[in-house]
Amino acid sequence: MADRYLEVVEPVDNVATALRDVTAGETVTVAVGDEERTIEISEDVGFGHKIAIEDITDGETITKYGKSIGNATEAIPAGSFVHVHNVESNYGRGDLAEESDVEAISE
Numbered sequence: 001m002a003d004r005y006l007e008v009v010e011p012v013d014n015v016a017t018a019l020r021d022v023t024a025g026e027t028v029t030v031a032v033g034d035e036e037r038t039i040e041i042s043e044d045v046g047f048g049h050k051i052a053i054e055d056i057t058d059g060e061t062i063t064k065y066g067k068s069i070g071n072a073t074e075a076i077p078a079g080s081f082v083h084v085h086n087v088e089s090n091y092g093r094g095d096l097a098e099e100s101d102v103e104a105i106s107e
Contacts, residue, residue, distance in 0.1 A: 002031035006039075006051060010066030015050040015082050017064070022051070042079040050082035062087050 005026075006016035011033030022028065026041045030053060037053055045051050050064065056076040061068045070089040076082055 002036050003028045006030040006053070008032050008053060009064070012066055013063050014052065014054050014056055014060075015062060015064050016053050018045050018047055018049050018051055021045070021047050039079050042077060043081050045081045052076045052078050052080045052082050054078050056082075 005019055005022055005028045007019055008016045008030055013032070016030050022041045022045050024041055024043045027038060028041065029036050029038045032053065039051070039053055041051065050062075055078050056062065056072045058072055058075050060072050062070045062072060062082060068090060070087040070091075072086060073088050074086050076086050080086075
């Protein structure tokens, strides 16, 4: 039976949301559609963050809630933390200035 530690909303998702802090070395079972997957967590992941539920290749689309949210910037093994260090978002980061803005400021 699936644990309630990870949430997958749509069967096409390749990431799950941590419903509590999970620790490297833990083994969890997650429901993905009508099937269950057992995943070994490879690094500590905090509540609310994303975890790969399958191996994701460099450049592959990251899917959450059935929607593309970005692309992997490196290979992400199942059980790994998925965040800004290994994903380029489809939505951009509001905290980064555009290159043209940086040039104007430095002149």
